[in-house]
Amino acid sequence: MSIAAASHGFLSPTGVEIAFLLVGLVTFGAALVTVTTRQLVHAALWLVVALGGLAVEYLLLTAEFIAWVQVLIYVGSVVVLLLFGLMLTKAPIGRSPDADSGNRWAALAVAVAAATALVWVVVDAFRTTWIDLDGAAAGSTKVTGESLFRNWVLPFEALSVLLLAALVGAIVLSRKAKAAAPAAARTPGAHDDRGAKEGAR
Amino acid sequence: MHLVYPAVLSALLFCTGLYGVLARRNAILVLMSVELMLNAVNLNLVAFDVWLSRAATETLHSGQALTLFTIAIAAAEIGIGLAIVLAVHRNRGTSDIDRLRDAAEGPDDSDDGPDSDAAARARAAEKAEATA
Amino acid sequence: MTTTTLAVLVPLLPFLGAVAGLLLGRTAPGFVRPLAVLPTLASLVLTVLVAARQGGGRAVDAATELTPTGSVPIELALHIDGFAALVAVLVGIVATCVQIYSTGYLRDDPRYPSYAALVSLFTSAMLLVVYSGDLIVLLVGWEVMGICSYFLVGHYWETPEARAASLKAFLVTKLGDVPFLIGLFALGTAAGSFRITKVLGAVASGGLHHPTVIALLLLAGVAGKSAQFPLHTWLPDAMAGPTPVSALIHAATMVAAGVYFVARLLPVFQASAAAMTVLAAMAAVTMAGSALAALAQDDVKRVLAYSTISQLGYMTGALAVGDRGAAVFHLLSHGAFKALLFLAAGVIIHAAGTNSLAAMSRMSNLRDRVPDAYWTMTVALLALAAIPPFSGFFSKESVLGAAEHVASGHTDHAPGAAGWTVLVAGLVTALLTGAYAMRLWLRAFRGRGTEAPDHGKQPLVMNAVLWVLAVPSLAFGGLAFRLLPAWFDGRDLSPTLTTSVLGTGIALVGGIVTYGAWQHTTALAARVPLGAVAAHPEADAGLVEAEAIASHEPAYGDIAYAPDPADPGRLLLGPLHRHAAVGFHLDAVYAALFVRPVLAGASLVRFLDREVVETYVRGAGAAPRLLGAAVRRAQTGNVQTYVSALLAGTVILAVAAVLLATGV
Numbered sequence: 001m002s003i004a005a006a007s008h009g010f011l012s013p014t015g016v017e018i019a020f021l022l023v024g025l026v027t028f029g030a031a032l033v034t035v036t037t038r039q040l041v042h043a044a045l046w047l048v049v050a051l052g053g054l055a056v057e058y059l060l061l062t063a064e065f066i067a068w069v070q071v072l073i074y075v076g077s078v079v080v081l082l083l084f085g086l087m088l089t090k091a092p093i094g095r096s097p098d099a100d101s102g103n104r105w106a107a108l109a110v111a112v113a114a115a116t117a118l119v120w121v122v123v124d125a126f127r128t129t130w131i132d133l134d135g136a137a138a139g140s141t142k143v144t145g146e147s148l149f150r151n152w153v154l155p156f157e158a159l160s161v162l163l164l165a166a167l168v169g170a171i172v173l174s175r176k177a178k179a180a181a182p183a184a185a186r187t188p189g190a191h192d193d194r195g196a197k198e199g200a201r
Numbered sequence: 202m203h204l205v206y207p208a209v210l211s212a213l214l215f216c217t218g219l220y221g222v223l224a225r226r227n228a229i230l231v232l233m234s235v236e237l238m239l240n241a242v243n244l245n246l247v248a249f250d251v252w253l254s255r256a257a258t259e260t261l262h263s264g265q266a267l268t269l270f271t272i273a274i275a276a277a278e279i280g281i282g283l284a285i286v287l288a289v290h291r292n293r294g295t296s297d298i299d300r301l302r303d304a305a306e307g308p309d310d311s312d313d314g315p316d317s318d319a320a321a322r323a324r325a326a327e328k329a330e331a332t333a
Numbered sequence: 334m335t336t337t338t339l340a341v342l343v344p345l346l347p348f349l350g351a352v353a354g355l356l357l358g359r360t361a362p363g364f365v366r367p368l369a370v371l372p373t374l375a376s377l378v379l380t381v382l383v384a385a386r387q388g389g390g391r392a393v394d395a396a397t398e399l400t401p402t403g404s405v406p407i408e409l410a411l412h413i414d415g416f417a418a419l420v421a422v423l424v425g426i427v428a429t430c431v432q433i434y435s436t437g438y439l440r441d442d443p444r445y446p447s448y449a450a451l452v453s454l455f456t457s458a459m460l461l462v463v464y465s466g467d468l469i470v471l472l473v474g475w476e477v478m479g480i481c482s483y484f485l486v487g488h489y490w491e492t493p494e495a496r497a498a499s500l501k502a503f504l505v506t507k508l509g510d511v512p513f514l515i516g517l518f519a520l521g522t523a524a525g526s527f528r529i530t531k532v533l534g535a536v537a538s539g540g541l542h543h544p545t546v547i548a549l550l551l552l553a554g555v556a557g558k559s560a561q562f563p564l565h566t567w568l569p570d571a572m573a574g575p576t577p578v579s580a581l582i583h584a585a586t587m588v589a590a591g592v593y594f595v596a597r598l599l600p601v602f603q604a605s606a607a608a609m610t611v612l613a614a615m616a617a618v619t620m621a622g623s624a625l626a627a628l629a630q631d632d633v634k635r636v637l638a639y640s641t642i643s644q645l646g647y648m649t650g651a652l653a654v655g656d657r658g659a660a661v662f663h664l665l666s667h668g669a670f671k672a673l674l675f676l677a678a679g680v681i682i683h684a685a686g687t688n689s690l691a692a693m694s695r696m697s698n699l700r701d702r703v704p705d706a707y708w709t710m711t712v713a714l715l716a717l718a719a720i721p722p723f724s725g726f727f728s729k730e731s732v733l734g735a736a737e738h739v740a741s742g743h744t745d746h747a748p749g750a751a752g753w754t755v756l757v758a759g760l761v762t763a764l765l766t767g768a769y770a771m772r773l774w775l776r777a778f779r780g781r782g783t784e785a786p787d788h789g790k791q792p793l794v795m796n797a798v799l800w801v802l803a804v805p806s807l808a809f810g811g812l813a814f815r816l817l818p819a820w821f822d823g824r825d826l827s828p829t830l831t832t833s834v835l836g837t838g839i840a841l842v843g844g845i846v847t848y849g850a851w852q853h854t855t856a857l858a859a860r861v862p863l864g865a866v867a868a869h870p871e872a873d874a875g876l877v878e879a880e881a882i883a884s885h886e887p888a889y890g891d892i893a894y895a896p897d898p899a900d901p902g903r904l905l906l907g908p909l910h911r912h913a914a915v916g917f918h919l920d921a922v923y924a925a926l927f928v929r930p931v932l933a934g935a936s937l938v939r940f941l942d943r944e945v946v947e948t949y950v951r952g953a954g955a956a957p958r959l960l961g962a963a964v965r966r967a968q969t970g971n972v973q974t975y976v977s978a979l980l981a982g983t984v985i986l987a988v989a990a991v992l993l994a995t996g997v
Binding site for chain 2: 008010014016017020021024027028031032034035040043044047050051054057058060061062063065066069070073074077078081082084085086088089090091098099100101102103104106107108110111112114115118119122123126127129130131132133135138139143144147148151152155156159162163166167169170173174
């Protein structure tokens with residue numbers, strides 16, 4: 001049921017589109033600040049903004065379960081972990097002059113080139129594609145759960161093995177620590193992973 | 202909604218993450234950038250899944266399932282990644298990526314360059330730390 | 334057994350002996366001496382049998398072709414006429430004597446097994462040359478002799494003299510062998526066969542178109558092998574080898590191979606008057622010049638070496654006047670007495686502990702220490718000086734007679750000028766021969782001064798061999814000159830009255846003048862003490878000789894010369910003495926003409942190689958190295974740089990793929 005582009009012009013956006021664009025701008029801006037700011041802790045906090053913006057975008061796309069998982073895991077645990085990491089590696093608080101390496105301009109060139117290419121291809125390919133957001137939510141908990149436990153059970157269980165391996169790996173890596181503090185700090189991190197998985201279930 | 206909006210946002214986020222991976226000096230910031238890239242992919246997956254669940258008669262909701270998997274794997278990855286960064290930091294006294302240059306080829310075979318000096322300094326610092 | 338079978342066995346037995354000796358030398362030392370002596374002895378018996386059966390009659394010819402070899406066939410062929418049969422007997426006798434003598438002479442030498450095997454191999458090669466009826470087979474023996482000579486001269490390779498001498502002998506003879514090889518090919522192609530009989534047949538029927546070129550090319554090889562001027566310089570230096578080797582190779586057999594070769598193919602040379610003239614001039618220069626040089630040498634073996642060259646000059650002189658009977662007659666008698674001279678000289682060197690005549694002349698009673706060597710050497714020197722009735726007299730008179738015959742214009746087979754050249758040179762050489770033989774005898778056995786050291790009796794085998802060889806030196810000539818014409822071409826070999834009286838008289842004059850000079854100078858000997866004696870006089874003869882040769886140059890300043898005012902040769906030669914001692918500077922001339930240009934060329938090539946070619950090679954290496962350094966610079970160890978490059982490449986590839994797919 002493909003919708004012809006003729007009925008939906010880019011010059012007459014719907015309300016959802018406007019909301020999506022605004023949140024998207026915020027998200028993109030937060031992401032840009034994350035990768036460019038000189039204050040390392042601020043980078044983590046701006047990452048929270050970007051990830052939260054993405055959760056809103058999921059909601060706008062009617063994928064509500066994923067939106068909450070995003071908030072729970074990313075905003076809740078991953079960013080916390082990253083902050084722990086920053087602190088444990090004695091990252092400087094405040095502006096650090098050498099946050100970017102000398103590779104910056106090459107990186108910028110590559111990134112801009114990649115962005116140009118990707119945007120061009122994507123726009124060229126999906127200029128006319130329309131997502132019909134009316135009707136039942138595409139990503140409600142019920143729908144997602146049914147899909148997950150009906151069609152994706154085996155990968156789901158395999159994933160739990162992966163998480164177990166990650167847990168063991170994190171413990172092994174941290175057991176090499178001479179000081180007790182880093183190990184103690186990372187063990188809750190592994191618990192968070194576990195919790196994330198439980199949350200996903 | 203036009204599919205182009207999430208797709209373009211996803212592309213831009215991905216390239217932002219890409220820039221961060223290539224340009225950031227601190228390993229943890231690199232990890233953050235990796236998270237950005239993963240999220241860009243997630244957005245793509247969700248958007249296309251939503252589009253396909255309307256456009257196609259039968260769908261497995263594979264996009265959303267894969268998004269969930271990606272999130273779980275990203276969580277695992279961030280845990281292991283941080284553990285590695287901490288281990289490196291503990292060993293070398295730094296988590297700056299461009300100072301971890303053991304794979305560098307020196308100007309000639311006898312000269313190990315400044316990187317080995319940095320490593321030596323890091324080892325010395327670690328020793329001092331251990332005795333303190 | 335047929336004569337052919339016997340003749341095939343003759344070269345085969347020493348060859349098998351050599352192979353067995355080389356194989357068993359280390360594992361079974363007890364077999365080495367029998368393996369050295371017995372095959373040689375057996376082949377001596379066989380050569381005598383072959384000679385008896387051939388009996389100077391029709392030549393024995395046999396040939397078998399192993400495999401077709403292209404246009405000009407190479408056959409394993411025998412051609413045994415009177416010359417071949419008798420020369421083979423000579424080779425057998427001398428080789429057997431040398432092998433027996435060596436068992437005593439090199440009694441304690443650790444390299445005796447390989448030495449004996451090489452001597453056997455050499456004997457086999459020489460017998461092959463003598464019996465071969467095919468020029469290529471002859472060439473095989475010819476070259477094997479060259480190789481064996483190289484190894485045997487270098488037997489004491491620890492000393493630099495021996496190394497240099499062996500190299501020199503090899504290079505100089507090879508220098509002659511190259512034209513020789515070309516000459517053989519030319520001859521074989523012109524005659525359509527390498528068989529000697531067919532070649533001679535082609536010559537007789539006038540089938541040879543360029544006889545002069547071929548003859549001169551062959552002469553170069555003959556000059557190298559037979560040590561004729563100007564390729565004779567290797568022979569005096571080859572005295573750095575052990576004395577038995579000198580006796581076998583450089584007196585009796587190998588150097589005789591050239592003369593024998595010319596004798597076999599004499600019609601080829603006679604087809605060209607120019608070649609005969611060159612041969613005559615070569616013979617004259619060789620015999621007179623080397624006799625002068627012999628008069629000035631201090632090393633007893635070098636005296637004998639120059640004497641050998643001189644006597645070989647007689648033989649080529651006889652060939653130059655077209656009388657190969659006389660040439661081979663002199664070859665036979667000279668082979669016997671020269672081998673005897675060398676072997677006796679070995680005994681004397683052992684007893685005196687020095688090879689220097691200057692040192693020997695300051696020892697009294699040396700002759701009482703070695704009575705056998707004294708008497709046999711006296712006999713041999715008389716034979717060398719051609720005093721009747723010793724064998725040298727008859728053979729040399731046959732040469733002089735032949736030259737006189739030609740000079741007086743009785744023949745048309747050789748130019749008269751050649752005859753005169755050979756006759757005059759032969760008479761001059763007779764005078765000089767008498768002089769240097771006398772000088773050698775007086776200096777060695779009539780020394781005055783301290784008592785000669787006593788090292789006990791010489792080994793019995795060595796003395797026995799001397800007496801065996803003394804018999805033909807004493808009696809061979811007188812008996813043979815009547816019998817030999819039947820074996821040879823039939824030309825009369827008996828001495829004529831004119832040349833006999835002239836030659837003997839001149840030789841006696843030379844001896845007497847030398848005696849007078851010696852009387853005059855010998856008083857000086859006491860005033861100038863000289864002499865160096867080997868460090869281990871009790872050791873076996875080979876070691877004593879090696880030490881004597883090695884110490885000559887440090888002791889006297891030159892390998893060939895001693896600053897001894899008591900030398901009668903110095904008085905006789907006057908200002909010429911200094912030049913004669915170094916062989917008339919021929920080595921220096923060669924050094925200037927050939928050695929230095931070659932060395933300069935070598936250094937030029939070295940320069941080109943090291944500086945020019947090497948630069949290209951280095952450049953070829955440097956460019957990739959620079960490139961590698963540039964690439965290495967990219968290996969910063971910074972992972973982000975790597976990933977940047979990787980992703981940039983990915984982007985480019987992806988864009989390219991998209992562009993291609995969309996066909997923009």
